[in-house]
Amino acid sequence: MIKGSLTALILLSLTHCLRADDGAVGVGAKPIAEAEVILDGSREMLDSKWTYWKGPRFSSVLPIKWKVVTDPVDGGTCIMTDDRAADGGKYGAADIVTKKAYGDFRLHVEFLVMNPRGNSGVYLQNRYEIQIQEGDRTPHGMGAVINETESPYQAFAGLGKWNAYDITFRAARFEKGVMVKKPLVSMYFNGQKVHTNVEIQKVWGGPNSGVDGGNDGGKGITDSPQGLKLQCEGHDVRYRNVWIKELDLGKPDTDF
Secondary structure, three states, rough: HHHHHHHHHHHHHOOOEEEEOOOOEEEOOOOOOOOOEEEEOOHHHHHEEEEEOOOOOOOOOOOOOEEEEEOOOOOOEEEEEEOOOHHHOOOOOOOOOEEEEEEEEEEEEEEEEEEOOOOEEEEOOOOEEEEEOOOOOOOOOOOOOOOOOOOOOOOOOOOOOOEEEEEEEEOEEEEEEEEEEEEEEEEOOEEEEEEEEEOOOOOOOOOOOOOOOOHHHHOOOOOEEEEEEOOOOOOEEEEEEEEEEEEEOOOOOOOO
């Protein structure tokens, strides 16, 4: 029995893939039933499903300048957050957002940070950032619901290695234009559950960061679905295997 258990653990560590209630999580996880692949490392999918977010600091120009580059791990292709408009950490200058807007959803994102202090971010509804920043273990750091949770930095695989965020998100709820339920998020980071039903308080970073960031200090959330956004800050951060499934979460619960 001990030998069998040990074998199972070894196989689990080799695949980097665990199971949540509704599908696989971790690096290499395949899309669950009814999920849509929205970034596969190809130029065709990048251009067909994504565009620039034209926020107040936007300073690039279509077509998207992010590059299709070689995957340094397996030799395939992936997308690199490379746009000189964002040099110097100018978030909002060349961020990309899905053309489709989403309410509640289950999301899988794989990312790789090439260099120390590499910085990007995954924005749920182009509002709420799940941070990507190598070396930062603060509530503003890697894997944090930015400024609202501690960084689960222990789950980060390291530079030059693929990482995975698996996220279930429930959008804010409104009645007669007034928010009655704040947005909720749960997340696995490389197969480790790191956030469970975190109630998100606001949009951080001001108007250059995301939708509603300039409304009442980020607390003026509007009743509108928005796209998934990936942030460009002039760093070499790479993405692949991004898929999303739309949900309709009646209960305020995102655990999975």
